[in-house]
Amino acid sequence: DTAVSQTPKYLVTQMGNDKSIKCEQNLGHDTMYWYKQDSKKFLKIMFSYNNKELIINETVPNRFSPKSPDKAHLNLHINSLELGDSAVYFCASSPHRGSGNTIYFGEGSWLTVV
């Protein structure tokens, strides 16, 4: 029973398209995240939501729009995809937003923009 699940796992799309990645966690956690891992395996936070409220919004192009319909879901919509958006996107969750939390990651969504 997967704790943090995201779909799709692989996505190949053309430049200029709009795509969404969905994420769900069944751990009852309050806080959810989107991270981006580039080709050099560098992992960087993009967004964080706590109980559906946006609490972290890093320097991310506004083509990226997260949406949290409830605290168990955090979806990522990307408009006008660019080549540089190719990366692995990880959804994650943690019990709460406090320091020292354990963060549970999904398996990642491999996005390739051609």
Add this chain to the structure above:
Amino acid sequence: TQLLEQSPQFLSIQEGENLTVYCNSSSVFSSLQWYRQEPGEGPVLLVTVVTGGEVKKLKRLTFQFGDARKDSSLHITAAQPGDTGLYLCAGDTGFQKLVFGTGTRLLVSP
């Protein structure tokens, strides 16, 4: 911008050898975590260290947090092929945001 530099970037060793991975920063963190990531999967938390100078052991893995809470090390004793993976340190800025290190890829050959 807070940066966490890991060294070495890549390490290839034989089974049974010992190794140490370093994670360094000029910034102070409220806590520091170590993750291991295997191909095709997300990172999995190994340990969290909170107090300066703290040492934690997880079987053959020993983690240490620097006294000033700016750096950390991971020492693996008698490495096994199952230890192969990408090791990531991550510093908690205290603002509910983790800053990840540059990563160390470990390959342990039988």
